[in-house]
Amino acid sequence: MASPTVSAPKREKDPKKRIVITGMGLVSVFGIDIDAFYNKLLEGESGIGLIDRFDASSFSVRFGGQIRDFSSKGYIDGKNDRRLDDCWRYCIVAGRRALDDANLGPQVNYVNAHATSTLAGDLAEVNAIKKVFKDTSEMKMNGTKSMIGHGLGAAGGLEAIATIKAITTGWLHPTINQDNLEPDVTIDTVPNVKKKHEVNVAISNSFGFGGHNAVVVFAPFMP
Structure with a gap:
């Protein structure tokens, strides 16, 4: 995958939108001017370009892993896009599909969680994972946002990198x-402390308001 466009997070300049975002408890605002500093969530933008074929034989590179499958299906309409109490059902749809x-469900033993540190959202994600995987006793799950914050539009890509590094290094x-x-x-x-863990198959979750649910399945690269 190529990444031609990556931009830094930016502040929302529309006062009406800022009121809505702040009122939902997603951000903490310091100051009253248009460029007030946001302490929690910031908007991010990123882009990728799909490469169908890539011959790396002449490059000194190592493959970190394979994207075995992806699902972004299962969405909530605008009327219900703030009903976080029920959004785990849509997380399940994306995960199961x-x-x-990929036909790899039973082999998954690591989840890079969406994990935004919001009570309703995090519990919804945990409930969805426990519905999809009946036995989670051998599973590990971590939250990249706890270390780097919320990348918003860039979060999925950043957490995909963290997932691949877990596969290649054996450390979570x-x-x-x-x-x-x-x-x-x-x-x-x-x-709070990293762990050694051999990853068989991993999934990376990205869930958002309005039912923007995406689950990517990663596995070690097999030439």
Whole structure:
């Protein structure tokens, strides 16, 4: 994959949109002017170009992994796009379709979670994972956003890199600043300290408002 366009996060300049975003509790605003500093979420933009064929035999490169499948299906209409209590159903749709297409479901033992540190959203994601994978006793799950913040439009790409690095190195980065875990979170979230873990197959989740649900399945590269 090529990445021709990557831009830094930017602040929302429309005062009406800022009121909505702030009112949802997604950001903390310091100051009252148009360029007020945002402490939590920032908008990001990125782009990729699909390369159908690529011969790397003449380059000194190593393949980090393969994207085995992808699903972004299952969306919520505008009327229900803020009903976080029910959005886990749509997370399940994306996850199951990606895994069914790749035929790799039982082998998944690592999840790079969307994990935005919002109570409703994180519990919805955990519930979806536990529905898709009946046995999560051997599964590890971490949250890249805990370390680098929320990349918004760039988050999926950044977390895909973290997922591939977990496959190639055998190490999972920690979910930092994690204390007082919710009782419903029974999956090993790699709290605060990195862990050694051989990844068989991994999934990277990206979920968003309005039902923008995407699950990418990664596996070690097999020539």
